[in-house]
Every structure is written in structure tokens, then in C-alpha cells.
Amino acid sequence: MNTTWSRPTKYIVGVGLVLFGIFILNLSRLVIPLLVVAALIAVIVRPVILWLESRVHLPRGLAVGLVYLGLAILAPLVVLLLLPTISDAFVYVSNLDYESILQGAEDWLRSTLIIIKVTQLPVAGLDAYVDRAVDTLIEALQPFSPTAAVPPSFDAILQPLSSALMSVVQTGANLVGTVISQAVKIGFIFLASIYISLEAHTYRDTLLQTAPAAYRPEISILLDRIERVWNAFFHGELILMLVVGGMTTIGLAALGVPGALYLGIIAGLLEIIPNLGPIIAAVPAVIVALIQGSVYLPISHLAFAGLIILFYILVQQVEDKLIVPRVLGATLELSPLIVMTGIVIGVSVGGILGALLATPVIATGREVLHYIYRKMLGQEPLQSEDISPESGTPPSGNWLSSLFAEFQRRVRSRSTESRQDSGEE
DSSP: OOOOOOHHHHHHHHHHHHHHHHHHHHHTTTTHHHHHHHHHHHHHHHHHHHHHHHTSOOOHHHHHHHHHHHHHHHHHHHHHHHHHHHHHHHHHHHTSOHHHHHHHHHHHHHHHHHHHHHSOOSSHHHHHHHHHHHHHHHHHHSOOOOOOOOOOOHHHHHHHHHHHHHHHHHHHHHHHHHHHHHHHHHHHHHHHHHHHHHHHHHHHHHHHHHSOGGGHHHHHHHHHHHHHHHHHHHHHHHHHHHHHHHHHHHHHHHHTOTTHHHHHHHHHHHTTSTTHHHHHHHHHHHHHHHHHOOSSOOSOHHHHHHHHHHHHHHHHHHIIIIIHHHHTOGGGOOOHHHHHHHHHHHHHHHHHHHHHHHHHHHHHHHHHHHHHHHHHTTOOOOOGGGOOGGGSOOOTTTHHHHHHHHHHHHHHHHHHHHHHHHHHO
């Protein structure tokens, strides 16, 4: 008896499986973000587990247990040590006197409008039109006059007090529920990450076994490239956060910016958002320069703000030209427009987590599309020997020396060009 399925039966079963998968994803939409976070933790600690397996020759289960035991001990200590400083940094930025900046801008705009109104234009009709427009803008800038205060009645006082008491009780109940809920989520993420680390080696084998035997070597290479993308992103971004945060702190302190440490912490943390993070980090530093000026430099606040802008541009150039190529490698070389578009889409889809994962997801998609493109053109996919070390994450102990060598090379090339120019003259 022939039990082979016909082509229509295969199509029907395939469509049914796809619809069933969509249904399952819809049911687990609340758990998927937790699994994503657990998988990210497993990706971050994976090099340590592999090192313990290959160098120390520990069994995989023991290596995973030691790594997560250390994570469970060190993570709360790091949070307790760093959280107060990070919190102080955000409090410092949030407590800046933004009102004085707005008031100064309003005064400057009002005085500019008055100067424009006083200036006589050669065309009479245009002059009258400009005067009316200026009068409208000046009137819009006038502060609202305070209304006369009316003493509230006893009922008007009692009602807010009772509402406030009920709000306190409800807030306390919500707080207890939130704490329990977050504790359950953290426990689930931790346990899920342990299981992912224990079974990570089986996922790759299972995926390869589902592919036809002829395609397994090239799919294995594709998986290697995707793994390089995610390793480059997480470990490279950690190094970038430390380096850029340290550079910004030292540079701002040398320029005499108040709160240089806090502004450096903000710059380091925002480095996790490619392209947009450095721009956002420069805003509070410029505001501090406009409000407080420099502790050392005898220049105006406006000139000092311009100097701070130039400093952040310099840091961004050093990061783009020297640090990023050595730390992140070529796997994450993406157009800034594509990255910013991906971040906006990621925020709309997955919030903060979507924004953070936009860059590696785009880079992964590029690798997959590159493989599909070569197959569609009838070309051989990328061979294993074509994957150079520069396409992935540089060795952790090698990136600093590589960065210094690149800096020396650029300095020597500049000096050679200068000598050649002087010789031609």
C-alpha cells in the first residue's frame, strides 16, 4: 500500500502547519520577549562557557553551572555598585536648569523680533505685513496673566484627600504585585537562559539535520557568519561603551565641564544605540555648557557650548574611523540611514528591546540575503576560508594593540604627506 502524500496533501499540511505556528506565536506573545532576553544572556556568556570547555576541559554542564553561578553572584553586586552612580547621572541630567535656557531663548527671540519690527523695509506693503506678523509673534510670547485665587470649599479639600488615600492603597497593592511579577519574570529568564546554554550545541545540529545533505556545509558557514554578527555586536558594544564613556569623561573633565563623570556615563550607556546615541548624549553636555560654562577656560558660555559640540564630533570621528572598525569588525558595517530606520521600526515593534536589537537583526538579514542572492545567481556561497578574522569580532586581548597600531599608521601617513607637501613647495 502506497502511503506517499500527494502534492495537494503536502500543500494543505504545509499551510496548516504555518497557520498553527502563527497561532502558537500569538498565544506566546507575552513570553517571547522573555525568551529573547534569555537567549541574549546565553549569547553573551557563550564565549566563557566555550573557553571553560576547551581550555579548562570542564564538562559542559559544570561549565554552564559555574558561569551562571558567577552571574547570579556578580550581577546583583554590579547592579548595587553601579546603579547609584548611573541613577545620579540621570538625576543630574534631569535636574538641569532647562527653564533658564528656554527663558534665554525666548528673550533673544523677542529682542530679535523687536529689531525686525523697528527696521524699515523699502516696500510699504511688505513692511506692514511684517509688522503684523511680528506683533502676532510677540503677543504669543507674552506670559499668561495669573487668575485670581478663589479659596476652596471644605468639600473640595476633603475629596482630594480621600482620593489620595485610595490612590496610596491602590499604589501599594500594585507595587507588591509588580515586585512579585518582576521576580517571577527574572527567575524565568535565568532558568530559560541556563537551558538554552545547556542545549545550544543541539540547536545547530538539529537545524543542519533538517536541511538536505548537499546544503549542510554552506548553511553551516552561514550560521558561523550569523554567530559572528551577534558576538561582534554584544562584546563589541560593551567595549565601545567603556571606551567612549572613558574618553568622554576624561575629555569633558579636561575642558572643565561640571558633572563630567555623569555626562561620560550617559555617553557610554547611549552608545548601545548606534548613530542616534552619540547625538542624544551630546545634548545634555551642550546644555551644561550653556548654563554653567567652563571651570577652567575663560570663554563665554555660548563659545564653550560650540567647543563642546566640536569635542563630541571629534569623539564620534575617532570612534567611527579607529575604534569601531577594530572592535566591531566588518560584520556590522551598515549605512547610518539603514540603522536609524531599523531603530525606529524596532521601537515601534518591540520598544526598547527592539531598538537595541535592530542593528544585529539587520546585519543578520544582510547575511541571509547575501546567501540567497549568490544562490539565485548560480554562484557558490561564501566558503569557510573566505571568512577572514576581520569579518568577525577581533580577539579580546588584541583589539587595543590593533587600535594603537592603526593610530600610529595614520599619524605616520599624515607626517609623510606633510613632508611631501613641504618638499614640493
